[in-house]
Structure formats: C-alpha cells, structure tokens
Amino acid sequence: MGNPNINLKAVRNNKGVDPEKLPKYARQQYEALESSLEKASFFGFGPTSRPNYDTPSYNVSKNETVVSRGNSWIVFGTDRPHNLASGYGGRLNSHCASIDLVAGRMGVRGKAFYESGDPIFVNPNFKLDAARIYVSQMSNVDKYFGLSAGTVGNTTYMAPRSTVAIKADTVRIIARENIKLVTHTDRQNSQGGELGGAVTSTYGIDLIANNDDRDMQSLVKGQNLSECLKETMTAIHDLRDIFLTFLDYNRQFQIQIALHTHKTQFYGLPSAPDYDNLPKHFKRIIDLVTNVETQCYLQMQKLTGIQQKYIEAPAGAETVKNNKSFYILSKYNNTN
Incomplete structure (x- = not known):
C-alpha cells in the first residue's frame, strides 16, 4: 500500500515539450509552423526523428570513447568528475579506468545551443546530471558527490578507492528473491591496501538520511x-x-x-x-x-x-x- 504522505512540494511538472529550450533560430522555425501536425513533426512525433535540442554536447577527452544517443551516454575513459584536468585521470594517474553512464546531462537545464546558435559543451556534473552510474578503478568518490563521512569515514585524495556510485532522484534496487549488503569480503582493497581486522567499524554500513551525519547512532540488534x-x-x-x-x-x-x-x-x-x-x-x-x-x-x-x-x-x-x-x-x- 502506498504512502499517502509523499511530499509533493518537491515535484516539479516540467513541460513534455518545451520550445523555450530551442535556440532562437529553431524557435523561430517552430513558431512559423501553422498546423499542429507540423509542430508535432518538428519535435519528432510520428515517423520523424526527434531533434536533440535538449542535449548539450559533451566535452570529450582524447582518452575517452563515447557512445551516445540523444541525452543518454556511456563514456569509457579514466577517472573524471568534472573538467579535463579533474580526477585521477586529469592527473595522468595509472590504474584509474572509469565507465560513466549518464541519462540527462544537466538535467532539466539541458540545452543543445546558446541563443546565438553556438553549441553548448559540458563536462560531467555530479550535481546537476539527472541520473548516473559511475564506475571507477580509482576515485575520491565521497568528495565528488559531496557525501558526509558518517562513521565509516570518507575517501580522500590520498586514500582513493575503486567505486560504483549510483545517483538519481530516486534509486530502486529490486530483487526477485533477496538482497545482500556485504562488506569486508577480501584481505586487500583494489589499491593494494591490507584490510585488517583491528578496526572493523570502517567496514560497516552507514544509512545517512539527508546527507547529515551529526547524530549517527548504532542500529539495535x-x-x-x-x-x-x-x-x-x-x-x-x-x-x-x-x-x-x-x-x-x-x-x-x-x-x-x-x-x-x-x-x-x-x-x-x-x-x-x-x-x-x-x-x-x-x-x-x-x-x-x-x-x-x-x-x-x-x-x-x-x-x-x-x-x-x-x-x-x-x-x-x-x-x-x-x-x-x-x-x-x-x-x-x-x-x-
């Protein structure tokens, strides 16, 4: 049974088709169309292809391979949270391969062109991109996503870790049978560090609502x-x-x-x-x-x-x- 107390204030109903995001010249073409069928065809309804007016161009690094369609992306490269010089890839580190899966670069702010008609180029934006699965061999993931330390601590520049990070407005992990969250399975981490047993609290699981760790407490058995x-x-x-x-x-x-x-x-x-x-x-x-x-x-x-x-x-x-x-x-x- 659903929760009747869902917060609707956070819901923003964006237009399904927003001509305001078109560059000036394209908006003029759209407004000059007379029939509803012509306007619908302009946005890709029916047999026509959809123009990617809401899709910014990606600022591709020379060591990246990009697969994309519309505003859906898979980027194979090295660790990169933002511009070309960011992350361990920007520092030319070895052993920092990454896969970045993104749906909706810049989220609702995504546009293909400036008013002048020039294309908009963007970098990865872990704050504004709509949905992301980020896989990295070496990453300062907690800093990239601005996460609280909790009780298990944060990654740092001097203490990076391999990571799989998932971010979206809502995240659902669904299993037909069961789900396990398991830690401390190996003797070494991906960076070659020994995982001893003296301080086991750092191998635990933190549940942090609102990204606020000021009143973290232990779970009850x-x-x-x-x-x-x-x-x-x-x-x-x-x-x-x-x-x-x-x-x-x-x-x-x-x-x-x-x-x-x-x-x-x-x-x-x-x-x-x-x-x-x-x-x-x-x-x-x-x-x-x-x-x-x-x-x-x-x-x-x-x-x-x-x-x-x-x-x-x-x-x-x-x-x-x-x-x-x-x-x-x-x-x-x-x-x-």
Whole structure:
C-alpha cells in the first residue's frame, strides 16, 4: 500500500515539450509552423526523428570513447568528475579506468545551443546530471558527490578507492528473491591496501538520511533487544513480588496496630482496643488492597499483554490487527 504522505512540494511538472529550450533560430522555425501536425513533426512525433535540442554536447577527452544517443551516454575513459584536468585521470594517474553512464546531462537545464546558435559543451556534473552510474578503478568518490563521512569515514585524495556510485532522484534496487549488503569480503582493497581486522567499524554500513551525519547512532540488534526487554519484564515481575510481600507484612502490622491493647492498672488486665480509631485502621487496610495490591495485579496483566503482543506470543503466534503485525522483530530483514 502506498504512502499517502509523499511530499509533493518537491515535484516539479516540467513541460513534455518545451520550445523555450530551442535556440532562437529553431524557435523561430517552430513558431512559423501553422498546423499542429507540423509542430508535432518538428519535435519528432510520428515517423520523424526527434531533434536533440535538449542535449548539450559533451566535452570529450582524447582518452575517452563515447557512445551516445540523444541525452543518454556511456563514456569509457579514466577517472573524471568534472573538467579535463579533474580526477585521477586529469592527473595522468595509472590504474584509474572509469565507465560513466549518464541519462540527462544537466538535467532539466539541458540545452543543445546558446541563443546565438553556438553549441553548448559540458563536462560531467555530479550535481546537476539527472541520473548516473559511475564506475571507477580509482576515485575520491565521497568528495565528488559531496557525501558526509558518517562513521565509516570518507575517501580522500590520498586514500582513493575503486567505486560504483549510483545517483538519481530516486534509486530502486529490486530483487526477485533477496538482497545482500556485504562488506569486508577480501584481505586487500583494489589499491593494494591490507584490510585488517583491528578496526572493523570502517567496514560497516552507514544509512545517512539527508546527507547529515551529526547524530549517527548504532542500529539495535532485534534478538538482543527482545531478550533485554524480557529480562526487564522479569525483573519488574520480581519487584512486584517483593512489593506484594511488603504489602502483606504491612497489612499484618496494620491489623496488629488496630487491635492492640495495653495493660491496665486494674490487676494488669488488658484494655479494650481503640474503638474510635478501629474503623480508620480497617479502612486503610481495605484501601491498600483495593488501590495498591489489586492495581499491582492489573498492571502485571498489562505487562504480560505487552510482552505477548510485541515480543513473544503463545505457540509463536503473532498479534495481528487490521493486517498489521505488532511483533517487533522483522520476518525479512537482518543485520549484524
């Protein structure tokens, strides 16, 4: 079921066909057309080919091979995040081969020509290009994409890594069976660095929403949390038993106080109980039973219900309401 609270403010409805992106001379040709069919044909509807008026030209390096159609590109070359001098390819490093797959250079800003009619040449733009899969043998990928360090740290100029980076407005990874995110599989990285086991936190997985790592915290392990909650509830039950024992002792004490007597001067015989305060004593005992002891049992029933609803259930059955399970452990997702 879809989320009805999707933020629609971020949605911008661009025109399917925008004549404003045409250079001046082409726009004049378009506006001179009279029929709707002619205007449609101008933009490639029907049997005609589509003019690439929204596709800038790519500033190709001499060591790059480019395959393109429209504003879809595959560039085979060396590490290059921007201009010809950028990246490890621009520094003439060895072992820095790259493959850059791009759909939509410059995104919605893409145009083929200036108003003067001169072609527009662009470099890779990891900020504005619409969608990209970037594969590089040697890359300072976190700097290229402006990523927060998180807890696993960032690549640097002196500590590059091979990378596969995926960026678009939305990214979906879809599997017919299952998905694994696995780290620390080899003893060496692609740069020849030894991957020791002393500092394993750098081999973890960071989930960073909004590219903001100021309040990064560790994930909770479900089974450990479940056992912790069970032990906590057991401790609460034990505390209840201790408190009920105290109430029993206190009740016996209150009864003794209510019925206590004193030795009189008349041959040492016991006096009568304090009949004026006797009702008050027994009312106090009844109030303790009604307002404290009984409430303890009711609260423990609530705790047992919470435990069965969220943590465990008889015969392993989960509590389900409106097709929603309340069991705190996921059937499908696991982490270490």
